Each structure stands twice: as C-alpha cells, then as structure tokens.
Amino acid sequence: MYIASRERKLLSILLDARGEVKVKELAKLLNISDRTAHRDLNQVETTVAKFNLQLNRKQGIGIKLSGQEENIHRLQATIASLEQTDYTIEERHAIIFLILFEADEPVKLFTFANELNVTNATISHDLDQMEEHLNKYGLRVYRKRGLGVELEGTEAAKRKAISSFIADFLDPYEYITMAKETLNKQSSSPQNSISNRLLGLVNPQKLERIEEEVQQVVGKLLPNLADSAYIALVVHLALAVQRLEKGDHIKFDPKYLEELRTTNEFSTASQLIRRLEQSLHLYIPNDEIGYITMHLMGAKLRVEQNYMIEDSSMDTAYIAKELISYVSHRLHVGLSENFSLLNDLVTHLKPAVYRIKQGMNIKNPMLEEIVTDYEDLFELIKEAVTELFPEVDFPDDEIGYLVLHFASALLSGEWEVDLRALVICSSGIGTAKILASRLMQKIPEIKQVDNRSMFEVEDIKAGYDLVVSTIPLKEDENDYILVSPMLQQDEVERIKRWVRKQKLQKINKKKPQQEKGEQSNAYTEKLTVMQKYSGITIRLLDAFRITHLPEKASLLNVLEKACKQLADEKVITDEKKVIQKLIEREQISGLGIPDKSLALYHTRDDAIDKASFTVYALKEAVTVKGMDGSDQSITRILLMLAPKEIEQESLEVLSFLSSLLIQSDSITRLFESGKETEIREYLSEQFFNFIQQKA
Known part of the structure; x- marks a missing residue:
C-alpha cells in the first residue's frame, strides 16, 4: 500500500x-x-x-x-x-542529523543519498536548510572537500540538539516506554525508522538501571519534582552515559560549579552520579554533576519556592524587579509589591540564564498553549527580556515559563473583571436561556449575558467580550465558540481559556484590592506563627545600627572593621573567613545597586552564628562593581549575614528584607541617607505588615 x-x-x-x-x-x-x-x-x-x-x-x-x-x-x-522511500523534509533532516551525530568521521553525500533514496543535490540542499536550525544550538555543518560532511560544535550543544530532536518526534515518556518494550521484546507500539534510530541512541538495559537510580535518589530527596522533569532527567542521563562511553565529554564552568556546591540540588546530583558509577561501572566526571544540578534547579516544582540569599543573588533580584516594573508599566497594573512573583522569578531566572549561556536545552511542553492563551503577554515579555538581557538570547520555551509566572500573578483574582457575553441560538429563547444560566454558573467572571437569535445578529463583536453559539455562524470561527446547549465540560474548558485572555486584556490601572480572607478558627496556630516571625524580626531590629566611619578607608578596610565589630558582638566567629566569603561573593557578580550610592554585601557561612543586618556610612566614596556590571561610587555599605544552617522562617525574613532594598527610589534614598531611627522605623512597619500576611 x-x-x-x-x-x-x-x-x-x-x-x-x-x-x-x-x-x-x-x-x-x-x-x-x-x-x-x-x-x-x-x-x-x-x-x-x-x-x-x-x-x-x-x-x-x-x-x-x-x-x-x-x-x-x-x-x-x-x-x-510502510517502506519509507518517500520521506518528508523534516524526516530527512532528522535522519541526516542522527547520522552526523553518531559519526566519528566525515560522511560522504552519497551515503546520505543512498540511505534516503534521493540525489546528492537534494542532500546538499537539505544541509543548507538545516544550517540555520543547527546554528541555534551552536552547531554547524562543516563540509570537507573530498572527505565529506561532519558536525562541528561542543558536546553540550550536540546533546542539546539531540534532546530537541527526540522531543520533536517522540514524547519523552513514550521514548522511555518504547525503549523498555524493546528490552523486553514486547513492543506493541508501531515504530518507524525515525523512532528506531532514536531508540538506538541509548542502551535499553542501562536506561532501566538509570531510571531505578533516579527513582531511588531524586524520589526521596526531591519528592515534588514534576513528572515531565523526572522523565527529561532520565532521558538526559541515558544519552550522557552513551556519549561518555564513546569518550565524548562535556565541559562545565568550574567557577559556577563551585558556586553550585552549596545547593541542595548539587548534593542530590552528586549522590545520583556516585550511585550510577557503581551501578554502571563507569567513571562520570564532575562536569556532569553540574549539568544534572542545572536540570534539577530548572525543573518545575509543584510547590511554591522561596529564594534564599545565596541561592539567588541580589543582581538577579534586581533584574527580576526591573522585569516586573517593565511589565507593570506596560500593562498599567501594580505588580511591584508582589513579593511572591519576585521570589518565583528569581528562583527561575538564575539557573535559566546560565542554562541559556551554556547552550543547555529545556523543552516547554505547554509552549503552544501558552502562546495561544497569552499571545499579547508573551510578546510583551519577549520584548522585555530582549531589552533587559541584551547579551542573552532567550528561547521561546524559557519565555513561556516566565509568561506563566506573570499570568499566575495577573489572574490570581486580585483584579475584579466583569465580562459581557452574547449567546446565540436558532430562536434566541429556550436553549439560549439554559446556556446563559450555565455560563454564569460555570464562569464567575461573566456578569451579564444577552440572548439573540441567528436572525438578530449583525456584528457579533460589538460590545461583547465573549460570543457563544449553539449553531455554526458565517463569521470567522475565531470570533465565537460553538457549543452544545447543555455546555459540556470540554466546552467549559475552552471558554475558560478564552476568558483568561479577555481578563488579561481588561486589567486596568487600579491598584489591586486585597481580598478579605476567610476567617479561621485556628487562632492559636496564627499566634504561634506571629510569635516566631516577631522574634526573628525583633532580633534583627535590635541589632540594626548605622556605623559612621570617621576616616577614609578602602573597601577591604571597611569589611575588616565591620567584621571585627560583629565578632566583638558574637555575631561571627571567624572574621577572616567571613571577609574572604564577602570578597568571593563580590567577584562572582557586582553588588552595587545600579544608579545608587549603595552596595549590598551578603553571605551565608558556618562562621556566622546569627542573622544580622547593619549599615556602614563611609567618609569618602569607594568604587565597586554594580549589579548591572558597571563601576559605581558608593557611600554606604549594607551588610547582611546569615548562618549556613538557618531556619526557613529566618531566610524568608531576610529574603523579604532584600526585596525592600529595590522596591522603589524613595526607599532606596532612605537607605542612602536616612538616619538610623528613620530606617528602623520603616523596617518595623514593613516587618509588621509582613508578619500579618504570614498569619
């Protein structure tokens, strides 16, 4: 056939x-x-x-x-x-890439031509078309006269490309399932030549062992890891093992690898790699641990995350704040005080930027739906990251995740939106009334529903946010939603997606009204929470001070004097170690708050006994590197310290304090020139509001 x-x-x-x-x-x-x-x-x-x-x-x-x-x-x-002698262009490109990916030497054109039953000229044209696509991964097709064609690029870029090819032709879960069926010789799923070639990239027996080890380690240490991230990790490891056995190694930035060592994800990745080495009898370099760590850090968790001082540096927080301001200004909404959104963005952005710079692939399975549902927001955030991250080329998959963070904040219910709907049926009565009633019952945003017969409709767009009809109309199918009179569940979901788009378009300049929370009878629990956070904030406020340095001093001198003072007060136990940590932190990225005369020095270490926030006013300005990479003059140093092992509540308070420093120009000016009593009073008020929200 x-x-x-x-x-x-x-x-x-x-x-x-x-x-x-x-x-x-x-x-x-x-x-x-x-x-x-x-x-x-x-x-x-x-x-x-x-x-x-x-x-x-x-x-x-x-x-x-x-x-x-x-x-x-x-x-x-x-x-x-079917014997595939008539491949689609996409299939030909995939097969050509897979042959190049596995080849250890240049491949001649006639090899591709014989394999695909086409001419050399067709293969040459295919290679030209593939060039632009491969360039996105940092790869290029190199043609050696008389020898053939080979793929040039780093091992990381090649793995990124092959992961993308797998995702294009097979769902990662399906890929693992088919590999297991191949191992057990009981495949019930039809496989074509592309599937067979992709399955040939991994050893099914080793893939099964890898999945067992991932389940043992990651399942226990990161139980909330999303299923899609879990599957992607297994596929990544299976490909990595196969490449390592061929002698193909990746390189990971040693400086950033050292920074990652303090994270929980690095500890999890290390345990996983050590177990795999024993199970597979294979040496796995530390560079692979770095890549696994980045996979885990970039994974989408089903639980809300709070960023910590060291885990997400203030330069990332500054850019995240700029991103929020950019979107807020363009949409005329007040998101600048949304602490949860800031936390989520910082948690996502730091590993995301590194992944992109290192050419690491991340696939967003929801991208098509995100672009469809939030088209305007997607374009706005794409524009924003292009301006705020000029040196980083954000792929659409990463932008999609950022869109979800903003969409979640915008659709959280803090903005009241009233939508007007039109229901159309053959007569305008009967079924229209039933449908109107069910619409208002299922979609709370719809506050008004009008009914019309098919004979009364002239311009269905006039004055309505949503048009639903029980009969097909002559209008463009994108202008209305065709439903049954009783409104089935799948139709409700389609309408909800439409409403989400309309809701975003209708968000206005009004500051979000805080919804009145439901009263809880758990007063004792609330008091306990308030007492815990109150104790933390009171200790910080009691220890807060502004120290005016009477003479000119270098940056190192300032840090030495500050640490000596804190050592005398039993805040730190090893002055030299803390100073060294602060200097190392500065070398990783700038600490100066852009366009201000402030710098925030911060670190966590086991040489610090308790959390501390102090300010040091300099007699003469010193030059430091800013969070935006430029040199700037500062006259005050803000010093924030915390123990390496610290309770979650204390970290939340310090994270909140960090966010206050970049809330607005007026607040920054207060920290630049305000008196100790003024700053303490401001912090007291903000901590009070923070504790009330927590309770």
Whole structure:
C-alpha cells in the first residue's frame, strides 16, 4: 500500500490529536494552503475508509478521526510498516542529523543519498536548510572537500540538539516506554525508522538501571519534582552515559560549579552520579554533576519556592524587579509589591540564564498553549527580556515559563473583571436561556449575558467580550465558540481559556484590592506563627545600627572593621573567613545597586552564628562593581549575614528584607541617607505588615 509523505503526515496528526483539529491548523503545520489541505483530506478520507474509519467534520470545530480502537491501531501499524522511500523534509533532516551525530568521521553525500533514496543535490540542499536550525544550538555543518560532511560544535550543544530532536518526534515518556518494550521484546507500539534510530541512541538495559537510580535518589530527596522533569532527567542521563562511553565529554564552568556546591540540588546530583558509577561501572566526571544540578534547579516544582540569599543573588533580584516594573508599566497594573512573583522569578531566572549561556536545552511542553492563551503577554515579555538581557538570547520555551509566572500573578483574582457575553441560538429563547444560566454558573467572571437569535445578529463583536453559539455562524470561527446547549465540560474548558485572555486584556490601572480572607478558627496556630516571625524580626531590629566611619578607608578596610565589630558582638566567629566569603561573593557578580550610592554585601557561612543586618556610612566614596556590571561610587555599605544552617522562617525574613532594598527610589534614598531611627522605623512597619500576611 502506498501513502504519500504529506498524506502520512496528515494521518499522523489526526491519529495523535486528542480532539478535533481545524483545517487552518493542519494547513499551518504542513505549510500548505487551506485549499490544498481540503484536497488532501479528501484522499485521507478514502484511505481511512479502507480501515473502517471515518473523518468527522464539524463546522466551526474541526476534523476528527473516529472508529473502533482496533482499526485505529491497524492504521497506525500500517503507516509505521510502510517502506519509507518517500520521506518528508523534516524526516530527512532528522535522519541526516542522527547520522552526523553518531559519526566519528566525515560522511560522504552519497551515503546520505543512498540511505534516503534521493540525489546528492537534494542532500546538499537539505544541509543548507538545516544550517540555520543547527546554528541555534551552536552547531554547524562543516563540509570537507573530498572527505565529506561532519558536525562541528561542543558536546553540550550536540546533546542539546539531540534532546530537541527526540522531543520533536517522540514524547519523552513514550521514548522511555518504547525503549523498555524493546528490552523486553514486547513492543506493541508501531515504530518507524525515525523512532528506531532514536531508540538506538541509548542502551535499553542501562536506561532501566538509570531510571531505578533516579527513582531511588531524586524520589526521596526531591519528592515534588514534576513528572515531565523526572522523565527529561532520565532521558538526559541515558544519552550522557552513551556519549561518555564513546569518550565524548562535556565541559562545565568550574567557577559556577563551585558556586553550585552549596545547593541542595548539587548534593542530590552528586549522590545520583556516585550511585550510577557503581551501578554502571563507569567513571562520570564532575562536569556532569553540574549539568544534572542545572536540570534539577530548572525543573518545575509543584510547590511554591522561596529564594534564599545565596541561592539567588541580589543582581538577579534586581533584574527580576526591573522585569516586573517593565511589565507593570506596560500593562498599567501594580505588580511591584508582589513579593511572591519576585521570589518565583528569581528562583527561575538564575539557573535559566546560565542554562541559556551554556547552550543547555529545556523543552516547554505547554509552549503552544501558552502562546495561544497569552499571545499579547508573551510578546510583551519577549520584548522585555530582549531589552533587559541584551547579551542573552532567550528561547521561546524559557519565555513561556516566565509568561506563566506573570499570568499566575495577573489572574490570581486580585483584579475584579466583569465580562459581557452574547449567546446565540436558532430562536434566541429556550436553549439560549439554559446556556446563559450555565455560563454564569460555570464562569464567575461573566456578569451579564444577552440572548439573540441567528436572525438578530449583525456584528457579533460589538460590545461583547465573549460570543457563544449553539449553531455554526458565517463569521470567522475565531470570533465565537460553538457549543452544545447543555455546555459540556470540554466546552467549559475552552471558554475558560478564552476568558483568561479577555481578563488579561481588561486589567486596568487600579491598584489591586486585597481580598478579605476567610476567617479561621485556628487562632492559636496564627499566634504561634506571629510569635516566631516577631522574634526573628525583633532580633534583627535590635541589632540594626548605622556605623559612621570617621576616616577614609578602602573597601577591604571597611569589611575588616565591620567584621571585627560583629565578632566583638558574637555575631561571627571567624572574621577572616567571613571577609574572604564577602570578597568571593563580590567577584562572582557586582553588588552595587545600579544608579545608587549603595552596595549590598551578603553571605551565608558556618562562621556566622546569627542573622544580622547593619549599615556602614563611609567618609569618602569607594568604587565597586554594580549589579548591572558597571563601576559605581558608593557611600554606604549594607551588610547582611546569615548562618549556613538557618531556619526557613529566618531566610524568608531576610529574603523579604532584600526585596525592600529595590522596591522603589524613595526607599532606596532612605537607605542612602536616612538616619538610623528613620530606617528602623520603616523596617518595623514593613516587618509588621509582613508578619500579618504570614498569619
């Protein structure tokens, strides 16, 4: 049986789809016109009929392949078993890349041509087309006259590219499942030549061992790791082991590796690598630990995270604050005081920026849905990171995660939004009334619903945020949602997605109104929480002081005097060690707050006995490196210290204190020139509000 490549691709899309697919979407995926897609679908309809399957076409909704599961599986098996002499362009590019990826020497053009049953000229043209795509990963195709073609780039770049290819052709979970089935020789899933080649990149037996070790170590130490991150980690390790056995090693920045050693993720990664070395009888370099650490740090957790002083440095917090200000200004909303959003962004941005600079791949499985649901917000944040991170090329996958953080803050319910909906049916009565009632019941943002018959509708966009209809309309299918009168659950979800988009568009300049929380009977628990945070903040306030240095001093002299004073007060036990840690921290990145005369020096170490926040006013300005990388003059040093082992509540208080320093220009000016009593009074007020929120 012969099925042309484009028809095979159409069938694959319909087989993989969970629901209806619109013709426009099919045309876009295949890079063809709507008319051509309709013509191809006629041939598809003939093909599926031979398997007792049908193409169900619903006007305004899309096309869906339907029939008995047995017949659907038979069609899948037939497509997979066809002798593929007619590959799609994407399939040819994938096979060419896989051959280059595994080759240890240049590959001649005729090798590709024989493999793919095309001419040398076609292969040469394919290589030209692939060049731009491979450049995104830091790779290039190098053609050696008389010898052939080879892939040039770092090992990290090659792994990034191959991970992306796997994600493009197979779901990572499906990849692991198929590898296990291959091991047990009981594969029930049809496999094509691309799948077989991808499966050949890993050893199924070792993959199974790797998954067992990941489950043992990561499952215990990071129980909230998302499933997608868990699967991605297993695939990454399986590929890494195979490459290491071939002698292909990656390089990790030793300076950043040293900084990562203090994180929980590094400890987890180290334990995992040591177990894998024993299980697989393979030496694994420390550079691999760095990459595994970055995978864990970048993973999406199902629990809310708070950033810590050392885990996320203040320069990252400053950029995150700038990003929030940028979005707030453009959307006319007040997000600058959203401490939770700041925490989430800092937690995400620091490992994200490093991943991007090192060419490490991260796949966002929700990207298409994010772009569809939050198109304007996506473009705004893309514009913002381009301006704020001029030296970092943020891929769309990373931007998608940033969009989710902002969307969560914007849609948290702090902004009241009233939407007006129009319901259309054949008569405007009966089913329209039922649907209107269910809409207001299921979608609380909809405050008003009008009913119209199909004969009364002229311009469905006029004055309405949402239009739903029980009958197909002549208007563009993107202008309304076609539903059943009783409003099924999948239709409710589609409407909710539409509402999210409308809600973002309607957010206005009003400062968010704090919702009145539900009263709780657990007063004792609240008092206990307040007492704990109160004790921490009172100790910080009691120890807070501004020390005016009477004579000119170098930066090192200032740190020495500050640490001696704190040692006398039993805050620190080893002055030299703390000074060294502060200097090392400064060398990692700047500590000067941009455009201000302040610098925030901070560290955590076991030579520090208790948390401390003090200010040192200099007689003459000194020059330090700013958080934005430029040199700046400072007249006050803010010194924040904390023990290496410290309770979570203390870290939250210090994190909150850090965020206050960059809240606004007026607050920064207070720390620049304010008196000790003024700053203590301000901190007391802010800590009081912080504790009330915690309770």
